[in-house]
Amino acid sequence: MEEKFDAAIVGGGPAGISAACILAKRGAKVIVIERGEYPGAKNMFGGVLYGRALGRIIPDYAQKNCPIERNIVESRVSYLSEEGSISFSYRDQAFFEKLQNNAFTVGRAKFDRWFADQAKGFGALLVCSTVVTDLMKDGAGRVIGVKTDRAEGEVRAKVVLLADGVNSPLAAKTGFRPEARPGQIALAVKELIGLPEEVIDERFGVSGANGVTNEILGSVTGGMNGVAFVYTNRRSVSIGIGANLADLARQRVRPYEMLERLKLHPAIEPLIKDGKPLEYLAHWVPEGGYDSVPKLFGDGFLIAGDSAMLFNALHREGSNLAMTSGRLAAETILEALGKGDLSSATLKGYSERMKESFVLKDLKTYRRFSSLLETHGELFSTLPKGASEALRQILTVDETPKKARRQTAWEALRGRVGLFRLLRLVFDAWRAV
Amino acid sequence: MAKNTRGIEVAEIIPDKCIACQICIGECPVGAIELNSDGVAQVDPEVCIGCGKCFESCPVGAVSYEKKKRKKVVEAKPSGPDVEGRGHSGVAVFIETADGLGAPVSWELTGKASELAKQLGTRVLGFVVGSNVDGVAREAIAYGCDEVHVMDDPLLGRYFSASFGKALADMCAEVSPEILLVGATALGRDLAGVVATRLETGLTADCTGLFIEKETGLLLMTRPTFGGNIMATIFCRQKRPQMSSVRPRVFAMPAKDPTRKTANIVSHAFAPPALELPEIVRFIPTASQGGTDIVDYPALVVAGRGACDQASLPLLEELAKLIGGVVACSRPVVQAGLLPYERQVGQTGKTVAPRLYIGVGVSGAVQHLVAIQGAGKIVAINSDPNAPIFRVADAGIVGNYQQIIPELIAQLRDKRL
């Protein structure tokens, strides 16, 4: 077709829509091409968003009726063995007052549609049920647009932003980034469990619009490298678990069985008791960390979000990184459009912005986290049980002298893991985190 | 429960519970729900028809809608003073004719009309429109009409929407029945909308149940809607006649009494419409197999993916014949090219309500299940004990259908009189 856009964005998820908002707001002519019937139709995430990331794209999101479920005031991290659970939690008055909406839960279907409506409101064109099949290139190899699966489906654009997620047939076809290896991918499954609002309030010790996130590590993943979570929505609880795709394939574990096991854990079961399953979803998560992030730009194109493997495996932040990378990509595109230079010389500014931002800094910080999890299998197998037994020893009240009890506890732990291995783990973990 | 000005008990959203998921907005058949400025759903009570679809669909129970009170959604007033016009009486049946005989559905409706007329203390009227239809008029008496009104004209030899529409509407205007029943055949569905529009009265299509409300004498009509997801009971308050179309085989065929001669036959003159009528160029009969409408049968043997092979069809057909039905199928069987699309039961095929449904190797995808909800009895035969169809079945047999069906045929033979 004749029409030429300033930017063509592949994918209507958080990364693509963030970029579309920024670009359209500044008057750029933007088209977003989404393969689902509507934005969010093919998306899934844990459910936590960060006010700062969203606020930099839509400052008045709260006034614009952003469908917030609960404002997060407490974060818990639990370490589960088969039967026990060790938890740390942090709750701060600041999250009730000053830091309102520092983090909050949203429902994907509602949020994505709301977010896309904002982009449309700024003037972005959103085309759904359309699959991008190829990149268009000129003689010099510069990307000049995309091809879609519709008749007369070529879209010419000065720059293309690839925000089509981790599972990208386009990447496989064009090689704009290496295809993700199973070891770099986690398969996450999530269930939405409906509960009355009062029941959620009571079980999580919150009220009204406030909520809790609970990240879970330990043996729930059956010795595989993975983590789980429980988040509170207004009238439902999101419970999810993810594990490495390579591990899942190797151990022939079905993800929903893992989820069922998690739901039956004595520390989790009371939280979701008598709930009504509303929705079951599964999705790929790029968890290769810093080392799996591809080159983020080329002549005429940029990569953002999951497509760029931007995911913080420790903090379970995907959409936060996606939105920030989408915003930084858009800012780079605006600069390049201003200069009239869409070559990699200008677009590499995106890579620099990313390095300056928390996105890559965080990923770099946790660079060793992924490999820590991979090399220290005991984190997910023997250690949880050892730690639990140790604590069970210490906390059991009978007439054993406390000193003797501490000794037994220590032995419980060491018996499981081995002293050297334990020291090594502590050292590695400290370096990684 | 709040009522609107029309007396409908409307649905209300509980704002604290509403998650603004907007499912109800999509479900509401009349667009009565919107998101308000607080970001929660709100029902416009004047637009709401009290159908409860929002209540059914709400994932979080945020719609208040009293199930128990559904029977009394509208306080219907006695039909006397409310009804427009006067002197409407009699339960009329449009007698469809084919090759000089009345269509079976018309006699089924005559049987039902006799029941309704008895409750109302009124007569059963047969409305016969066509050319050379004396025989049909006499047949109508034999099936229970107390009075037969005939419009016999050479111009009515062939069915056209415009001529028959005018003829039947004119007859209604002259005779003033309080109820008019029409068989929901291809012809009846073509005709009923025209007549209702000409008479400016209400029409409830494809009813599966007709009752007289004792207190008011109103005709209550139930029909499946939303692809069979919901059964609605509908009535026509002020306009007359109260019109309903009913599919064949919904009601039983009454006994024929050829000795019955108590009824009058009244002739009416036909005034043709001003419009030019179309012309039938030719008729192409369908081969007997493809013409079968599975919807018309009181019993169905439905083949699913698990019974999807040519060799089994004779066995299924034998069972179907025995139970007074035909073989239908689920989608995979059509996709495999084993049976034509006309035989497909399901959301994308046909919604069926046979008295007896026997699913053979049907796993029971939701799309299939919603289309068989109206079935009287559901029997499931499947080798997989966890097949979802068992959850909607009245009785299930787990095992190999090739062994089960011959046994079933043998045992059912003994049940037939």
Added chain:
Amino acid sequence: MHFAVCIKQVPDTAEVKIDPETNTLVRAGVESMANPYDITALEAALGLKEKYGARVTALSMGPPQADSVLRQALSMGADDAVLLCDRAFAGADTLATSYTLSKAIETLGTVEPVDLVLCGKQAIDGDTAQTGPGIAARLGLTQFTYVLDVEWLDPGKRRLQARRKVEGGMEVISGPLPALLSVELEMATPRRASLPMLIASLRAEIKVWDAKAIGARADLVGIKGSPTWVKAIASPQLHRAGPKWDAAESVSAAVSAALGELFSDRDFEAGFAKGWKAEG
């Protein structure tokens, strides 16, 4: 020539999914869609337009969000789209709907007379199949229901010949324009919009007409113009969860037990014994 196509927005009931692992219903938000029969009618109109030359106007009555079905019509190739949107239109039964649509078609006709009205055989949510005949009766159009194919259309003689489904077969029938066609799904396969058309449809202005714009009487539209009332609503029983028997040990015992359960309902047994005749 000028063709008008009536399109209804309906809930996408096929959207309800089942999770294959847990066998529970997955309800990720029920979407709305254009009635498939109506989209077939639109495709048929576009086919006739390409063959004989005509202007195609898509019409829909519904809430503001029903404009999406009209955008779909534009993306497929309709020349114009009008949304009939008025609070007063809500709650309409078939009589009020056919009145409103026929008033809109009359209004369209004041600019360019409508030669052909096309609509789907029925809507998948209501299944009444009565709105088309109602429009034909009101506007005095030649009525062609259950149409499978238009064999020819002669703009000069103002006549068309169509093949339609009737009891026991098909009928080829010819009649004068203006006419109304209610179409079967077999008539046409809806096209997928090209990208430029899709983009143009997203940018198009959809005309919105209220009751006043079409000169409709307030007492004949929407719930006021609807003689039928909904008295009660009930869900048909989906879950019956009757007993099941395993035929592994004894086929005859399992069959006998299942039939025993079935025929414990005396009325059903009697109906079956009589071959479903003379009951109820």
